[in-house]
Amino acid sequence: MTPARLEIIALEDFPLVEPGDDIAQRLIDRAPNGGYRDGDILIIAQKIISKAEGRFANLKCISPSKEAKALASKTEKDPRLVELILSESTEIARHRPGVIIAVHRLGFVLANAGIDASNVGKSDDHVLLLPVNPDQTCLDIRSTIHSETRAQVAIIINDSLGRAWRHGTMGIALGAAGLPALVDLRQKLDLHGRTLQASIVGLADELAAAGSLVQGQGAEGRPVALVRGFDPFDRESPVSELVRPASEDLFR
């Protein structure tokens, strides 16, 4: 099942995305020569999904609560941004001056609840929130591409996130469809016939990181990566399965 060879290709000339745009149709329009194939995996930057969903917020229209003002004071952040962080989160995991690590309502633990102020493309007062339901959006895009092209592709929405313990961001999956976000290898035997340990693999996250290598982070304007070389998957599970519940998490 593990492929011995993969290609990772940035889709060329992907247009800037505006609120209301049909991302699935844009993906079909930008398919590589020969079109999509069964087993292709499309890795889409969170930013264009959020833009298509119109997930902009205008800081000028936010009235910070008392709680937001207090946290803003402790973290030296804009109280209006902190108000948005709180409204997107179920819990603040950590904070210190310059840093707020929040538990997003989708379960992801991330800086500023994933709210983004770069490449937003409006005025400096606009920020961009995470997509509303990334797993569902992936299912929808996969379904539209299948209806229109007959190709069974898998879809991942990725974002560049910071991690505990390590410097630097890496691509991580926020949503997935058409593939197992988690792959359980525990039933298999290793080369010496022993049961593999610690072998539940975050496949969607590894793909999200691989996609980042060609998407770039900045001025490239290449929000979509195509990973080609996997066989079509016979099982699928969403990224919500990747989220470790607070009760099992030793690092919240």
Place this chain on the structure above:
Amino acid sequence: MTPARLEIIALEDFPLVEPGDDIAQRLIDRAPNGGYRDGDILIIAQKIISKAEGRFANLKCISPSKEAKALASKTEKDPRLVELILSESTEIARHRPGVIIAVHRLGFVLANAGIDASNVGKSDDHVLLLPVNPDQTCLDIRSTIHSETRAQVAIIINDSLGRAWRHGTMGIALGAAGLPALVDLRQKLDLHGRTLQASIVGLADELAAAGSLVQGQGAEGRPVALVRGFDPFDRESPVSELVRPASEDLFR
């Protein structure tokens, strides 16, 4: 600098590795048709580096200390394994029944201090420790390949590690040479001319994850992935640069 297209290829028929084996020579022997090219990145599974370095430990020869026995009792683990975990670590970050998360002496935060009991290939009493100095090993392998073939390749040693907050392991870099483990994009402007935020990228980790996609985790016997499509790097920094010091880490 971000490539628009990459290939990830598992090196074929890589032989089983024994203590004392010359990994650089094995890599040269298994080069793809046409040999290595400048800019190629070789991603090597930790396990074969540890084996080549003879980093086996025989549990039968370990006498657990009082401290190891106490922690073994709390975590329901073999006291001899716990003794090894303690000797490989500077600190135990978290523990509970079945789980020990340690800060390895190299700075990595990982389960069981990275000690591995699968695919070790000896008796059930043998386990495998992490390589002694993975960044240095990468430099050495890179240097030997350059001397022998004139190709300027980059090297990463990767391992499949668990994470905070998410289920499932993913490929992460333990060592690197010939590329910047961290890439700082903060000087660059985004598509709209604004400075990018949060844009220090853990390139070595993203590559380590991408390599995992073709290495597989288990019975495939494909410990080396070649990533092809990057230009040669004009800067290099080690994985030790990826380790967040305890004083800056909010999640220890």
